[in-house]
Amino acid sequence: MTSNKSKNSDKAPSAKTKAPAKKTSGTTAASTRGKNKTVDAEAAQLEANRVSERSQEFSRAAREEVLEHNKTYVKDPVNASLSKEDKIRLYREMIRIRRFEERTLRVYQQGKVGGFLHLYIGQEAIAVACASVMEANDHVITAYRDHGIALAVGMSMNECMAELQGKFTGCSKGKGGSMHYFAPDKRYWGGHGIVAGQTPLGLGLAFALKYQELKGCCVCMLGEGAVNQGVFHESLNLASLWRIPVVYLIENNGYSMGTSQARSSAGAILAQRAEAYEMGWDHGNGNSIYEVRAKLANAMKDARDNQRPSIVEFMTYRYRGHSMSDPDKSYRTKEEIENYKKNKDPITLFEVTLREEGILNDEAIKSIHADATAEAERSAQFADMSPFPPPEELMTDVYWESDHPKQRQSHGSLFFETV
């Protein structure tokens, strides 16, 4: 499956790689291969990864397990009502996230992305499931590993890729970066950098829905590392006390940067902390999109209809380090990562499922993969060709009032050092 070459391709070749800016038809990694050998190696690795995702490689035991598992969750009303097209769309959305993240990885290694990059690779089922069960008045918010949910709610690869590079065409005009994708028009509220800092914000969005007498809920995503921050507990207490329709969705990928759950958290099941606040909770396999949809939709319905907040915790995994700055050498084994890729990958699990259901075949799969790769490639080119914001943009979007001078009611100086 994955060769030993994988170790070398993890190293950042940024010092050696020159970004090939030429246009390509971009249907596969092969056609984007530049003359640079390091880029070749990376592209080859990606191709190998893709092959490894194909269900033909999937171990027999894992295959049987997923088909058995699906029998429970495919019957859940939220999944039973899915059409063939819906299921293909779910699969496509996961692939799009995977390809986008892989492409951003290369962009980062080319030195075009500053600061942090927290990849969502391995967790795709959760973001796609969440977006797919949101109803007209439901909202979602997350922390800094936000590319997955951003694409899942419908943000474009172009604006997301451009944002990473600090370009003016980015979704936050280059002012936020990787951790701060926002799309209020799609009821997605970021993109937040302080661990657990978003947990009272999600509570607040849900509070606003209740205050405005709208029937909706807010899904507040967080990692398992966030459950120990004090403000999360404050938020749980308020949610339960005031019956606020928030669903806290813990994406438990096992590691808070380099610290495993066992080394950081008391209590085996983190969602169970809800009991301390008389809140409901659920726990499940985050790699099964059917299961995530079923359990999350259930929790959201309870929040929406009965104003009962809850915690749902899904076990998942990230294949890459915490961020690109994480050498990912000290806290887990290569074997553990390979085991997940081989036997638990959420995309492969769903591919097996859909092949079994007669919805996907080789041709369809290849086409979806190729389209996603091409879309990601085009977004990288879009970002490359986009301008940076002009210096004056430092001063915009600071205050509503300074952005609306005709409606400004206050007087005096709002800024004390300007461009």
Added chain:
Amino acid sequence: MRQITYRQALNEALDEEIARDPNVVLIGEEVGQFDGAYKVTEGLLKKWGPKRVMDAPISEAGFIGMGIGASMLGVRPVMELMFWSFSYVAFDQIINNAANVRYMSGGQINCPIVIRGPANGGTAVGATHSHTPENFIANTPGLKVVCPATAYDAKGLLKSAIRDNDPVCFMENTILYNDKWDVPEEEYLVPIGKADIKREGSGISLIAHGRAVITCLQAAEILSKEHGVEAEVLDLRSIRPLDEEAILETVRKTNRVVLVEENKPFCGVDAQIASLIQDKAFDYLDAPIKRVSAIDAPQIYSMPLEKIQLPDARRVVKKALEIL
């Protein structure tokens, strides 16, 4: 004209804005059933009910963060801190979320919150309850901060703050709550960002905010009676945005200035104002800019020493005489 207390003025402002805008909701510890720790919200729960006036548990980070999140969807929370000293437990929410969500989203969100409460020492409540963090807030682009000294200003500024579409931090003073001032019956607003000359004079400028304004007015009386100097007292009222022009105008008029604040000296608001004056009114100065701030130690408990620690009229007069 009728006279009401600073406290009553705040109460009226809250009452009027709750009546005016269905999005306004009060949240804080003891604001409802207890009628407010300092009775600022007295009677409001009874009048408006628990949807509009919410008693919060002791969770500043939680309920202020909640208010920020709710404001992103158009709710306009007015959140009380029993003391601004308690803001620090919510500081991540205030500094990282309230101040930044608009910027980080490229202007897609705004945060029309008000956080209000007393920010003052002078009441023997010790080092952890006596903070005046207007300087920390003022250092943060994206936030606004105002410090009214009189009932008239308190009412007008609070109404303006609630109507403002940006996050406004509103700093009151428990010692000022009982002071009575002329306040009209009719509705009025005091615009944010406009300083106010509380006493005219041409001998020296005393620039202050909050309770230090009252101290400066007392100092001005002493300077007039005992030294024949007529001081001009400029009340900043608003720290960010700052009325730079009013500051420069009074300096151009008197050529001498003492800046007075109840905060500790290093990086207090007056440090910024001193920088501004020497930069833009250098040629008008006939003497160095002088500052009077709190004695540079954690706020002491012992009452006679705390009295010494905070600026008083005598200390302001003494400093003024150094440059007259």
